[in-house]
Structures are given as structure tokens and as C-alpha cells.
Amino acid sequence: MDELELLKKDWVKSDDKFEKKSASQIYPMLLKKSSSIVKTLFYISIAELVFILFCNFIPFFVSEDYKNQFNETYNNGTFHYIILGLSYVVIVIFIYLLYKSYKTISVVDSTKQLMKNILKTRKIIKYYVVYNLFMIVVMAPYYTYLSLKTKRTEFDVSALSTIELSKFIGVVTLLTLITVGIVYAFYSLIYGILLKRLNRNYKELKKIEI
Amino acid sequence: MSKPLEQNFVELLEQHQNIVHKVCRLYTNNYDAHNDLFQEITIQLWKAFPKFRGDSKFSTWMYRVGLNTAITLYRKSKRTINTQQFDTVQFKISAEEYDSTEEEQLKLLYKAVHQLNDIEKALVFLYLEDKNYREISETMGITEVNARVKMNRVKTKLRTILNP
Numbered sequence: 001m002d003e004l005e006l007l008k009k010d011w012v013k014s015d016d017k018f019e020k021k022s023a024s025q026i027y028p029m030l031l032k033k034s035s036s037i038v039k040t041l042f043y044i045s046i047a048e049l050v051f052i053l054f055c056n057f058i059p060f061f062v063s064e065d066y067k068n069q070f071n072e073t074y075n076n077g078t079f080h081y082i083i084l085g086l087s088y089v090v091i092v093i094f095i096y097l098l099y100k101s102y103k104t105i106s107v108v109d110s111t112k113q114l115m116k117n118i119l120k121t122r123k124i125i126k127y128y129v130v131y132n133l134f135m136i137v138v139m140a141p142y143y144t145y146l147s148l149k150t151k152r153t154e155f156d157v158s159a160l161s162t163i164e165l166s167k168f169i170g171v172v173t174l175l176t177l178i179t180v181g182i183v184y185a186f187y188s189l190i191y192g193i194l195l196k197r198l199n200r201n202y203k204e205l206k207k208i209e210i
Numbered sequence: 211m212s213k214p215l216e217q218n219f220v221e222l223l224e225q226h227q228n229i230v231h232k233v234c235r236l237y238t239n240n241y242d243a244h245n246d247l248f249q250e251i252t253i254q255l256w257k258a259f260p261k262f263r264g265d266s267k268f269s270t271w272m273y274r275v276g277l278n279t280a281i282t283l284y285r286k287s288k289r290t291i292n293t294q295q296f297d298t299v300q301f302k303i304s305a306e307e308y309d310s311t312e313e314e315q316l317k318l319l320y321k322a323v324h325q326l327n328d329i330e331k332a333l334v335f336l337y338l339e340d341k342n343y344r345e346i347s348e349t350m351g352i353t354e355v356n357a358r359v360k361m362n363r364v365k366t367k368l369r370t371i372l373n374p
Binding site for chain 1: 216219220221223224227228231232248249250252254255256257258261262263271274275277278279281282283284285286315316319320322323326327329332334337338339340342348350351352353356357359360365368369372
């Protein structure tokens, strides 16, 4: 006899063997909070968004010293305001894409479609983080240079020759790159752990279609 | 959500709860984990219930939500470290229906099924629930032919696990 047929026989009979939940046991369950992967992803994306917004804008509003130094450093800096405007646009686009993506996640879709939509949402979060890290790497030398120039410390960056300036930019870029690399590795590890099972199952489903 | 909707949902779930129990049986190993998954599936069913239009049977709809929760949404609980054996807790096996040979064989079979991966377990579950390949393919999001081919491979894999 087919192994599964034997199992099926028992499976059908097992209906009466479960500990039945009564209505009074089910009602409280409806009030409990879900601990699903989608909810976790949602909280992480909100946390990332808030964190980046916090890093970018809050010091400007809460610290008078920071504000003064900021104004002194970037006074009339058109380039800086273009970057600032761009980051606002990116944040709005990101929130819109994320909202749209979360709306497509439906537990009544087929298993493959559901996984696809979750992974798509995760990709949007990833792109946003990658964009921010990329901007840090690109902007760090420029902002460090401007900041040092304004502070007029013993290290006078304005007096640097072209070669020395190139070296300075190179060192700052490298240090930023290393820091960003560590942050990204940590970030990937967290998502790797969180989505390990989902990725494995999605790969398995795709393998069936090959 | 409104009270009549809640009442309707609870009545339907109470009536069809075996489907959820069976999903939990395949995807968990102990009593605590079983209850954890049961609760998560209930929450997902409840969240999706207002959009349930009734054009499919409630039970059919439950299969999809139950499996999707178990395979995709559920994050394993910390409580799964509890090693208490599932079958001795969740099932009330009576003395008169106990057949030691068949029971032993079934135990091995369930153990073998537990060694399958999540997707294979889903196929086995739908097969045991007597779903045809069209329904299996629609639930999983794969083609009917591929569902059939994969099911045959799962049967072979089970045989290999049972007779190494």
C-alpha cells in the first residue's frame, strides 16, 4: 500500500482527536497581536525611516550650536540644498512605494505570490537603505571638507595642494566606505536571519517550476 | 470590527478548526508551538475575514490562509524548545482504537513527513486533505503538471526516508 494512502486513512480519522477550541477560547485570540514576518518587516522599515530622518533633521532643530555651525558651513550652498531637496523627494517616493507594496501583501494569495510580494517589499526597504549608504559615501568627503574649512582648525584644508586634497578625499572616502560596509553587513545579517526561511521556501517553489 | 461579523467568524472557525489543527500538526513538533501557530493562523484568518466574499467555501479559503501563515508568515516561537512529544499531548488516543503495529507504522510515517521541507509538507497536506491537483496548483501558485511531478518526487522521498 502507498505510504501516503495509509497516512490518509489515519488523517481522515484524526478529526476527532484534536483538543477542540471553544468559542470562549477563540474570542481572546482575535484580540492578540500578530507576530508575523510582515509585521516585523513593517516595524523595521518604519524604524529605519525614523532613524534616518532623525539623523538628518533632528539635530538641526534641537541644537542651537549645530544650527549655527550648519548655517555657517553651508551658507548659500546651492549644492547642499539640492541634496536636501532630493532626500525629501526620495523619502516621499519611498513611503509611497512601501505603502503600495504593503497593500499588495495578501494572505489569501497563492503561496508563491505571497512570498513574491513580501520579498518585493523587502527589496524596496533595501534600496532605500542602499541609497542612504551610497549618499553617505559620496557626501562624506565633501561635508568633511566644508566642515574643516569653516572650523579653521590647525589642519587647514584650504591650503592643501591638489595631490594632498585628493589624498584627503581618498582617506575620508575609504574610512566612510569601511564604516558603511560594516553597517551594511550587520543590516544584511539581520534581514538574512529574519527572511532565511522565506527565501529558502521561495527558492524551493521556484525550483519546482524549472 | 462589528460584533455580528466576529460572532459569524468564531462560529465558522469553531466548526472548521480541524483544518487549522491539521496544519499545526504538520508544521510544529510540540504542544506550545502548536498553540502558537494556531493562534497566528486565527489572527490571519480574522484579519482577512472582512474580505472573504463567500464565493469559495470557508474551508477552502482556510486552507490557503492556514498554509500561507505556516509556510510564509509565521516566525517560529521561542517556546519550540519545549521537547514534550506532540502526539502524546495533543491527541486523545483511546485504548480500544490503539493498534500497536499500525500505530508504529504511522508514527514512522509522521516522523518521515516531519523531515520534509515546508513546501513538500504543504503538498502532502493538500494531498491528505483530498485536494485535486488543480486546487493544489492554485493554492501553491505552481502549474498543475509541476504539482503532480513534485508530488511524485515527495512520495519517492518519503519511501527513501522510510527505507534508507
